[in-house]
Amino acid sequence: MTHKSTTAHTLACISLALLATACSKKTEDTSAPAATSMPATASVASSVAGTGNAAAKSAEASSSKLQDYIACYNKLDGDGHRSIARYRSWVKDMDKGPSGKESVVYGLYKIDVDDIAKCKASFAKPAAAQGKLDAAATAYIDSLTELGALVTDAEVYYSRENYKDDAFAKGKKLHAPLADAMKRFEEKSAVFSDEIEVENDKVLDAEMQQLExxxxxxxxxxxxxxxxxxxxxxxxxxxxxxxxxAAGQLLAEYESLTDEAIAYAKKNKESTASGWSSLERATEDYRKAAKERVRRIRDKVPYSEGDKMMLKPGSGWMVEGSQEKVSKAYNALIEASNRMNH
Structure with a gap:
């Protein structure tokens, strides 16, 4: 996962068995509390051949640790990013912080510090060393622990509207450490996500080879x-x-695999899982969104003024060829695939 754009980085939720990344934080609507839309983490289809020897046991421990990292990342990461987006939606100058003259004060969304503590304890349990992934996990959970504590304090301050009693004195004092913690969390989240992806790709490749x-x-x-x-x-x-x-080539490969799967399911209706129909619809929606996106970039089609007005959290997905529409379709594809595996 690259960091060249916010949307690319924030395809975040990860599911081990199907190697999914989903739930774009960029497109979250920050005007009201958001319930998590993250897909359920698919169960691990372990390729460990057994536990009768040291190598197999080590591989099994690594797989379990990776699953633990993924579960915690999926549970915690979205809340952190949503709280940051909520704060930034009304604090217009993040360098200076709240001025005290804001017409609307949204505050922040809560972050569950108890869940963070549970994951931190889980991360600390000994397991087979995974090098960069373990280091990224530690840095990530430490940054989230710091952010969670600061957000808890700030959320109470803003939700109780205490800023109306102290002329924003505490809000201004809280801003610098809060903004610094937000920046650190975003950096560590990106690194952790990338390291999970690397290890998860290895698992998927092994699974696919074995399955075929x-x-x-x-x-x-x-x-x-x-x-x-x-x-x-x-x-x-x-x-x-x-x-x-390059995108056109990947799209052609995706279409070929999707068409093969659709043909197989049609030919083997009796043995095809009931959830396939939903997944098939999701593959078609993603196919369409991806084609629109590729055409816009390939043909250098600029966004109209109307498009530009729509390209904001909560509505960007309605613009043909937008990053947000691709992200939304991909997230729905992940959810449909995960449901089929439960």
């Missing part, structure tokens, strides 16, 4: 393959700009 070897190109394999290709594609086209030719 043992079962052939049946629907379970095709589902994993098309989801992997969808992820490669979204990583590229959710950027501000990208190589349209």
């Amino acid at each position: 070897k043992t079962e052939g190109r049946q629907l379970p394999y095709l589902q994993m393959a098309l989801m992997s290709k969808a992820k490669q594609l979204v990583r590229l086209i959710a950027e501000e700009s990208f190589d349209a030719a």
